[in-house]
Each structure stands twice: as C-alpha cells, then as structure tokens.
Amino acid sequence: xxxxxxxxxxxxxxxKEPKTWGWGTRRYSSTxxxxxxxxxxxxxxxxxxxxxxxxxxxxxxxxxxxxxxxYDLEKLYxxxxxxxxxxxxxxxxxxxxxxxxxxxxxxxxxxxxxIGGLYxxxxxxxxxxxxxxxxxxxxxxxxLKNKGFAAFNLKAGRNINHDIELVKTIRxxxxxxxxxxxxxxxxxxxxxxxxxxxxxxxxxxxxxxTPLEKGAxxxxxxxxxxxxxxxxxxxxxxxxxxxxxxxxxxxxxxxxVYVGVTAGIYESKKVCxxxxxxxxxxxxxxxxxxxxxxxxxxxxxxxxxxxYPIHSEYLDFSDxxxxxxxxxxxxxxxxxxxxxGIGVEIDWDKLALYKELYIKVKKxxxxxxxxxxxxxxSMR
Numbered sequence: 001x002x003x004x005x006x007x008x009x010x011x012x013x014x015x016k017e018p019k020t021w022g023w024g025t026r027r028y029s030s031t032x033x034x035x036x037x038x039x040x041x042x043x044x045x046x047x048x049x050x051x052x053x054x055x056x057x058x059x060x061x062x063x064x065x066x067x068x069x070x071y072d073l074e075k076l077y078x079x080x081x082x083x084x085x086x087x088x089x090x091x092x093x094x095x096x097x098x099x100x101x102x103x104x105x106x107x108x109x110x111x112x113x114x115i116g117g118l119y120x121x122x123x124x125x126x127x128x129x130x131x132x133x134x135x136x137x138x139x140x141x142x143x144l145k146n147k148g149f150a151a152f153n154l155k156a157g158r159n160i161n162h163d164i165e166l167v168k169t170i171r172x173x174x175x176x177x178x179x180x181x182x183x184x185x186x187x188x189x190x191x192x193x194x195x196x197x198x199x200x201x202x203x204x205x206x207x208x209x210t211p212l213e214k215g216a217x218x219x220x221x222x223x224x225x226x227x228x229x230x231x232x233x234x235x236x237x238x239x240x241x242x243x244x245x246x247x248x249x250x251x252x253x254x255x256x257v258y259v260g261v262t263a264g265i266y267e268s269k270k271v272c273x274x275x276x277x278x279x280x281x282x283x284x285x286x287x288x289x290x291x292x293x294x295x296x297x298x299x300x301x302x303x304x305x306x307x308y309p310i311h312s313e314y315l316d317f318s319d320x321x322x323x324x325x326x327x328x329x330x331x332x333x334x335x336x337x338x339x340x341g342i343g344v345e346i347d348w349d350k351l352a353l354y355k356e357l358y359i360k361v362k363k364x365x366x367x368x369x370x371x372x373x374x375x376x377x378s379m380r
Contacts, residue, residue, distance in 0.1 A: 044102025096264030104341035148331030157187030
C-alpha cells in the first residue's frame with residue numbers, strides 16, 4: 001500500500017464556555033484533520049492540535065511522503081527528522097495517527113493490537129479544571145464526581161495563594177477520596193514552587209505538572225529532593241531523548257506522554273519504554289478532540305507502566321466532528337470499542353460546518369460568541 005494523497009482539513013470547535021489557563025483564556029480550538037488515502041482507496045484519519053506549521057507541512061513534508069509505503073513508519077519518521085522535525089512534532093503526530101488508522105482498518109484490527117495488545121480494558125479519565133473562582137471550581141468537581149469521575153487535574157500557576165486555597169477548599173468540601181493534581185505550565189520560579197509545595201503538600205496532592213520554566217533540569221532536581229509530592233514534566237519533554245536525559249539525571253518522579261506532541265504513537269511507546277527502564281510510571285495526556293482522545297486510550301490500554309488516568313480537556317468542548325457526536329465516558333472511564341483502526345469515523349456534515357467557523361474566526365482574527373450559537377442552531 002502506497003500513500004496516494006494527503007488532505008488537510010482546518011476546523012474550529014467552540015468550548016462550552018471560556019476556559020482560563022495560566023497563559024490566557026481560550027474560547028475555541030482550531031484543529032487540523034489529516035486524511036491519508038492509499039493507492040487501494042483505504043483512508044486513515046489523524047488530528048493535529050495547536051498547529052502553526054501548516055506551510056511547513058504542506059510544502060516540506062507531504063510531498064516527501066507521497067508514494068511511500070504506509071507500513072514504513074520508522075523509515076518515514078527518520079526522513080521526517082531530516083526535513084525539520086523540530087518545526088513540527090505536532091504535525092507528525094497527526095500524520096502517524098492517520099497511518100496507524102489506515103493500517104488498522106486494512107488489517108481489520110484496532111490500533112492497540114498493533115502496539116502491544118490489550119493490557120487493560122478500561123482507563124480512568126481525569127478532567128482538566130480551569131482557573132476560576134474557587135466556589136465555581138468546587139461545584140464543577142462535585143458535579144463531575146457525581147458522574148463517576150474520581151481524579152482531577154487543576155490548572156494553576158497565576159497565584160499560588162489562590163491555588164493553595166483551592167486545594168484546601170476541595171479537600172474540605174469534597175473530601176480525600178478523589179485524586180488531585182496541578183498543572184503549572186512552567187509558570188513558577190523555583191522559590192515559588194518550593195513555597196507552594198511546603199504549604200500545600202499536607203492536602204494529599206497526587207502530583208504536580210511542570211512547575212518550572214523550560215530547561216530547568218537542575219531546578220527540578222532540587223525541587224524533587226525537598227518535595228514529598230511527586231513531580232512530572234510534560235510541556236518541554238517532547239522527544240525520547242529529552243525524556244531519557246531527565247530520567248538519567250533523576251529530575252522527575254513520573255513520566256508523561258502526550259501522543260499529540262510526542263511525534264505520535266510510535267515515539268510515545270518509546271518514551272514509555274524509556275520511563276519503564278528507570279522504573280517510572282507514566283501519565284497519559286489526551287489531545288484536544290475525539291480522535292486524539294481515543295488514540296491516547298489505545299496507548300494507555302496497551303502499555304503496562306501507563307498507570308495513571310488519562311488527563312483530558314475533552315469535556316470542555318461543545319461538540320466534535322465524529323459520527324454519533326462526542327465520545328461518551330462511562331462512570332469516569334473510557335474503554336476501547338475493538339473496532340478497526342482508531343475506531344471512529346468522521347461526520348462530514350459537521351466537519352463542513354466547523355470548517356466554515358474556522359474560516360470566519362481566521363478572517364476576523366477573533367471569536368464571536370454568536371458563532372457558537374450559529375453552529376448549535378445549524379446542527380439541530
């Protein structure tokens with residue numbers, strides 16, 4: 001099977017309501033659907049999150065892939081490295097996912113059977129909780145807990161006094177039977193991170209994500225030495241080489257893998273293997289929308305040391321481009337369907353509507369709340 005054609009579909013999905021992280025407030029997500037067609041008419045799909053390198057992808061990468069075998073994942077990846085990997089690990093993730101989807105459909109097996117088989121049959125989901133007023137965060141967590149969710153990842157880092165009070169209030173009003181982690185997205189200095197941990201560790205924090213700025217490996221070693229709270233890093237560790245360096249230098253307690261950033265499924269499995277060699281468990285991070293949610297599920301279900309819940313922002317989105325609508329979580333868990341490839345199919349009518357929204361957002365360089373109302377009305 002040879003790659004005959006690669007199509008890119010830009011689309012925008014609104015969030016249910018604006019969500020604030022450490023670096024700003026989001027109201028929508030613009031994503032690229034990758035469609036790969038082989039010379040026998042088989043089709044595979046992938047998603048690219050946060051992409052700003054489409055010119056690089058269209059002009060440097062895609063022309064080199066046409067005519068190549070869909071099975072030559074390692075060979076294609078090595079070629080990709082030579083063409084400018086540092087400019088586009090996100091882009092390669094979407095391409096590789098589409099290739100795996102195509103291969104799985106061709107062989108009539110799910111992706112997890114291509115990467116190790118079914119090690120576990122379901123995976124817990126940890127929804128992301130955005131920065132907001134403390135009482136609103138607590139109400140959201142209580143509501144999700146009533147729906148079966150038992151682990152939560154809190155966005156943090158703008159004000160550590162607020163973050164400490166939030167954790168304290170959650171423990172007081174929700175209790176200790178849920179797991180809490182915090183994602184600082186590289187916003188803290190080392191002294192501030194130390195202060196936070198000393199004040200907040202009594203509230204039984206499961207772990208913290210990426211508190212320090214990029215490249216602060218020695219800072220992480222110091223933080224790890226004084227902290228009883230495990231530390232994981234994901235914003236800056238996007239290659240197996242970077243992960244290996246942090247493991248070797250004992251700069252983190254828990255590995256993490258974001259399939260949509262770590263150059264795809266194949267490289268993500270390598271990252272998990274590197275962490276396993278250093279006896280580190282791994283946290284799986286899902287992408288923005290449905291395809292990358294399920295791809296992360298395939299990884300988590302087939303990899304022994306991926307023992308933590310999938311960290312997901314999916315509940316924040318108003319819709320998806322999949323047949324049947326948004327993926328449904330079952331009492332806080334997600335299970336593979338056993339269908340070939342990724343196991344999902346595209347709703348082309350919805351995609352057309354959200355491609356229209358992408359064009360409007362790009363043209364106006366902003367997002368109008370009325371656009372979300374337009375989409376909701378159109379889809380009824």
